[in-house]
Amino acid sequence: MKKSYKIEVDCANCANKMEEAARRTKGVKDAVVNFMTLKMNVEFEEGQDAKTVMQQVRQNCKKIEDDCEIYI
Amino acid sequence: MTKKQKKMLLRILVAAALLVVLHFVAADGWLRFALYMVPYLVIGYDILIKAGKGIKNRQIFDESFLMAIATVGAIALALYEKSGDYTEAIAVMLFYQIGELFQSYAVGKSRRNISELMDIRPDYANVERDGKLEKIDPDEVAVGTVIVAQPGEKVPIDGVVVEGESSLNTAALTGESLPRDVKPDDEIISGCINMTGVLKIRTTKEFGESTVSKILDLVENASSKKSKSENFISKFARVYTPAVCAAALALAFLPPLVSMLALGLDAQWDQWIYRALTFLVISCPCALVISIPLSFFAGIGGASRAGVLVKGSNYLETLSQTKIVMFDKTGTLTQGVFAVNGIHHNEMENAKLIEYAALVESSSSHPISKSLRQAYGKEIDRSRVTDVQEISGNGIIAKVDGIEVAAGNNKLMERLGIRYINCHSVGTIIHMAIDGKYAGHIVISDTIKPHAQEAIAALKAAGVDKTVMLTGDIRKAADQAAAALGIDEVFSELLPAGKVEKVEEAMQHKPKKAKLAFVGDGINDAPVLRRADIGIAMGAMGSDAAIEAADVVLMDDDPLSVSKAIRISRKCLRIVYENIIFAIGIKFICLLLGALGMANMWLAIFADVGVMILAVLNAIRALFVKKL
Numbered sequence: 248m249k250k251s252y253k254i255e256v257d258c259a260n261c262a263n264k265m266e267e268a269a270r271r272t273k274g275v276k277d278a279v280v281n282f283m284t285l286k287m288n289v290e291f292e293e294g295q296d297a298k299t300v301m302q303q304v305r306q307n308c309k310k311i312e313d314d315c316e317i318y319i
Numbered sequence: 320m321t322k323k324q325k326k327m328l329l330r331i332l333v334a335a336a337l338l339v340v341l342h343f344v345a346a347d348g349w350l351r352f353a354l355y356m357v358p359y360l361v362i363g364y365d366i367l368i369k370a371g372k373g374i375k376n377r378q379i380f381d382e383s384f385l386m387a388i389a390t391v392g393a394i395a396l397a398l399y400e401k402s403g404d405y406t407e408a409i410a411v412m413l414f415y416q417i418g419e420l421f422q423s424y425a426v427g428k429s430r431r432n433i434s435e436l437m438d439i440r441p442d443y444a445n446v447e448r449d450g451k452l453e454k455i456d457p458d459e460v461a462v463g464t465v466i467v468a469q470p471g472e473k474v475p476i477d478g479v480v481v482e483g484e485s486s487l488n489t490a491a492l493t494g495e496s497l498p499r500d501v502k503p504d505d506e507i508i509s510g511c512i513n514m515t516g517v518l519k520i521r522t523t524k525e526f527g528e529s530t531v532s533k534i535l536d537l538v539e540n541a542s543s544k545k546s547k548s549e550n551f552i553s554k555f556a557r558v559y560t561p562a563v564c565a566a567a568l569a570l571a572f573l574p575p576l577v578s579m580l581a582l583g584l585d586a587q588w589d590q591w592i593y594r595a596l597t598f599l600v601i602s603c604p605c606a607l608v609i610s611i612p613l614s615f616f617a618g619i620g621g622a623s624r625a626g627v628l629v630k631g632s633n634y635l636e637t638l639s640q641t642k643i644v645m646f647d648k649t650g651t652l653t654q655g656v657f658a659v660n661g662i663h664h665n666e667m668e669n670a671k672l673i674e675y676a677a678l679v680e681s682s683s684s685h686p687i688s689k690s691l692r693q694a695y696g697k698e699i700d701r702s703r704v705t706d707v708q709e710i711s712g713n714g715i716i717a718k719v720d721g722i723e724v725a726a727g728n729n730k731l732m733e734r735l736g737i738r739y740i741n742c743h744s745v746g747t748i749i750h751m752a753i754d755g756k757y758a759g760h761i762v763i764s765d766t767i768k769p770h771a772q773e774a775i776a777a778l779k780a781a782g783v784d785k786t787v788m789l790t791g792d793i794r795k796a797a798d799q800a801a802a803a804l805g806i807d808e809v810f811s812e813l814l815p816a817g818k819v820e821k822v823e824e825a826m827q828h829k830p831k832k833a834k835l836a837f838v839g840d841g842i843n844d845a846p847v848l849r850r851a852d853i854g855i856a857m858g859a860m861g862s863d864a865a866i867e868a869a870d871v872v873l874m875d876d877d878p879l880s881v882s883k884a885i886r887i888s889r890k891c892l893r894i895v896y897e898n899i900i901f902a903i904g905i906k907f908i909c910l911l912l913g914a915l916g917m918a919n920m921w922l923a924i925f926a927d928v929g930v931m932i933l934a935v936l937n938a939i940r941a942l943f944v945k946k947l
Contacts (some may be wrong), residue, residue, distance in 0.1 A: 252355075256763070257381075257419075257423055258380065258419070258422070258423075258605065259608040259609040259612060260556055260603075260604060260605060260608040260609075260610075261428075261604070263553045263556060263557075263608060267557075279545065281612075282426075282431075282609075282612055283426075283430060283433075283612055283613065283615075284434075284616075285430075296341075299370075304735035310376045310378075311376065311378055311380075311381075313369060313372045313373075313376075314369070
């Protein structure tokens with residue numbers, strides 16, 4: 248399952264870090280952050296609930312970049 | 320500017336003004352320190368707070384954290400040395416913030432500009448209800464509804480014209496500036512702008528399935544597929560910052576310890592710590608990390624403006640390395656429709672012969688008779704034709720204005736006992752006999768597209784080594800077309816599977832770095848489009864299969880666009896490499912000068928911000944593809 252989320256982040260390096268953090272989150276198969284369009288495309292693992300996983304992704308992203316936001 | 324940016328601008332101005340004023344204030348000791356702390360905190364409080372949060376979350380390579388250490392360190396050194404030179408630390412913070420502000424402003428601006436460029440999304444559809452026009456959301460329009468497009472409005476949904484005539488501006492879709500005329504029964508694609516007359520259109524698709532939605536979807540997701548250059552940069556950034564920090568640490572402790580313990584000299588701690596702090600200022604990889612995706616984004620945006628849709632940064636990168644281009648023939652290099660291409664050995668005027676041929680064939684539904692009627696171009700008066708006799712596999716005999724006319728192949732001529740002249744041209748030959756006498760023959764064949772020859776030459780000029788044509792057509796026709804176009808190699812009489820085989824063969828034999836592109840019209844070329852390094856589908860407006868299978872979609876069916884797409888990709892990639900080399904180069908020079916003590920913090924921050932600004936400006940250049 249793939250989903251696209253709108254994000255808010257100020258610097259390009261932070262966007263890369265968010266991508267890393269999202270990828271490391273449990274339940275996420277792959278994640279791509281597009282700094283230019285401010286979007287995060289997340290591919291979830293089978294049988295995962297997107298909402299709960301995204302909460303975790305958001306938390307992990309906040310940890311590495313306090314200023315970011317993911318609109319779930 | 321957003322509110323956030325305005326606030327930052329104000330802080331920058333206040334801090335800069337305070338710094339200038341303080342320059343003329345004679346204060347010493349702790350008073351001086353306290354006074355200088357005002358502009359420092361004005362400009363850097365958020366960085367310090369973020370640095371604090373970074374420590375809490377164990378993010379020691381966070382750029383705020385590094386900036387905080389560098390400036391706090393510089394202030395501490397100034398206190399320790401009692402030099403009272405706090406300006407440097409404040410200036411570093413100031414310029415860092417100026418750089419950040421510029422970056423967010425430039426990125427925001429180009430984000431908007433490029434999105435506007437690609438903004439072909441129609442906002443509403445006009446539907447007539449009780450004699451009045453109502454604007455409704457295109458999403459709510461059902462298939463088969465009649466919508467109205469007034470002059471100056473975008474056509475919101477694909478459909479067929481039922482009433483009205485007009486010219487359409489397709490520039491937003493194809494990059495083609497010539498308007499297209501439409502009349503009732505013509506198909507019309509969404510995203511065009513209606514220019515002259517009111518059109519009533521019966522929709523044939525839902526909004527979500529319409530061309531405009533498909534294109535938007537494609538373009539919006541394009542830059543999510545990252546190129547090798549982008550991946551290289553994010554990997555580089557991941558290593559770069561920790562490496563520079565480690566080097567800074569080593570620089571702060573190793574040389575003083577060595578000179579103190581091994582050489583017995585003065586340690587000069589302050590000097591080495593200062594150099595280490597300079598390192599930290601240069602440790603931010605921002606210029607690189609921002610300019611590469613920005614270049615690709617601008618490149619993809621510019622390309623889509625020119626009617627070239629690239630599905631991802633990675634494809635733009637591969638496209639720039641294209642050395643072999645393989646073409647499908649029919650529909651790609653040729654029109655794919657049969658037209659009268661020559662009239663030979665006739666005694667009467669060409670137009671007269673065509674008129675007879677069109678009249679005789681007027682009752683037939685064969686594609687050939689359609690091309691004849693098209694060549695004739697006028698309304699056909701069927702009452703002039705009598706006694707029509709169709710001889711299957713041979714041709715037609717009929718009376719036109721009372722005169723017996725026969726049109727058909729050589730078998731028909733033999734059957735009628737008329738001597739005919741054989742034709743050397745490739746195509747379908749129609750021999751004509753009027754009143755029992757041979758009147759010449761008409762050649763009907765597929766015609767080469769107007770720009771096809773130019774396109775092949777342009778590809779060569781753009782640095783493509785080899786052009787190949789793959790076709791299911793017979794050998795004679797294929798060889799003739801290839802010779803006329805200047806194509807290097809031809810494979811004819813291929814089945815669709817044969818095309819895949821040929822592409823695979825070529826992919827195995829080519830050098831690794833040279834990429835192979837296949838250009839097709841997408842309808843039956845899907846497997847080949849997928850198999851090649853880069854699949855380029857042409858004339859894709861309306862063809863879903865093409866948009867699906869290809870990596871690059873050309874909106875018009877002009878083969879010249881292929882070389883244009885390659886040139887756009889080359890320009891974009893050149894900018895990407897320029898930025899990579901420029902940014903990394905300057906960083907390393909600064910690091911070297913910093914380590915040798917030849918660069919102070921001023922130079923470091925100037926280099927950092929300056930490189931970023933130049934790289935961003937350079938990246939935006941990728942957007943301008945008009946003159947390519």
